[in-house]
Amino acid sequence: MKSLKLSILMTMLIAVLTACSSEDSTSAASDESAASASASSVKAIEFVDTQESKPLVIDAALFDTPQAKEFLATGNNPYLGNEEAIAKGKKVYQLYSCTQCHGPEAKGQVGPGLTGPNYKYPKNSTDKGMFETVWHGTNGGMGAKGVGLMDPTDPKNGITPDELLKIIAWVRSMGNPDPAAS
Numbered sequence: 304m305k306s307l308k309l310s311i312l313m314t315m316l317i318a319v320l321t322a323c324s325s326e327d328s329t330s331a332a333s334d335e336s337a338a339s340a341s342a343s344s345v346k347a348i349e350f351v352d353t354q355e356s357k358p359l360v361i362d363a364a365l366f367d368t369p370q371a372k373e374f375l376a377t378g379n380n381p382y383l384g385n386e387e388a389i390a391k392g393k394k395v396y397q398l399y400s401c402t403q404c405h406g407p408e409a410k411g412q413v414g415p416g417l418t419g420p421n422y423k424y425p426k427n428s429t430d431k432g433m434f435e436t437v438w439h440g441t442n443g444g445m446g447a448k449g450v451g452l453m454d455p456t457d458p459k460n461g462i463t464p465d466e467l468l469k470i471i472a473w474v475r476s477m478g479n480p481d482p483a484a485s
């Protein structure tokens with residue numbers, strides 16, 4: 304009798320211990336699954352080219368600043384209205400020869416004006432749309448990433464996503480067509 308009680312006690316003890324340790328392991332497992340869920344479900348917008356609206360794959364690793372990552376996740380350009388980014392964007396615009404075709408004020412030269420509100424490609428009133436246009440070019444004389452200094456076959460050469468977001472912030476600051484559209 305005594306030994307039966309003892310064995311019941313032991314069983315209960317073991318049950319409690321297992322419960323504890325399995326609780327530990329469940330919580331560890333759920334931590335793990337939460338981590339892997341957030342890693343695998345990194346939210347990213349889907350880019351399409353401006354020519355045919357075909358999927359445009361851009362290596363996520365190129366989005367290497369917090370702002371570029373935010374854009375990749377949401378399609379919003381965090382640099383809009385940011386004076387420092389706008390000033391940098393203007394420099395990058397000049398550096399990558401956008402000036403030659405679109406003019407120093409982005410009001411147009413050989414190429415069209417970029418300040419809107421009317422665009423040849425209406426999607427350029429959104430930041431995602433303008434990003435895609437500049438990244439991939441168009442059919443009508445606008446090379447990928449503005450070609451000139453850039454080699455469009457090498458994604459590491461030329462404008463980075465972060466720089467392009469700054470260019471767009473500058474272009475928008477020159478006469479924003481419709482901020483609500485971005």
Ligand code: HEC
Nearest residue numbers: 399400401404414422423424427441442443444445448449
């Ligand atoms: C060699 C000249 C040239 C250069 C350099 C160039 N562009 Fe263009 N861009 C054009 C032409 C031409 C068009 C019109 C394309 C069309 O009709 O398909 C255009 C179109 C665009 C559009 C779409 C305008 C609209 O109305 O829809 C944007 C945005 C743009 N360029 C941004 C840029 C930026 C930013 C740069 C610099 C990184 C740049 N371009 C460099 C010639 C150029």
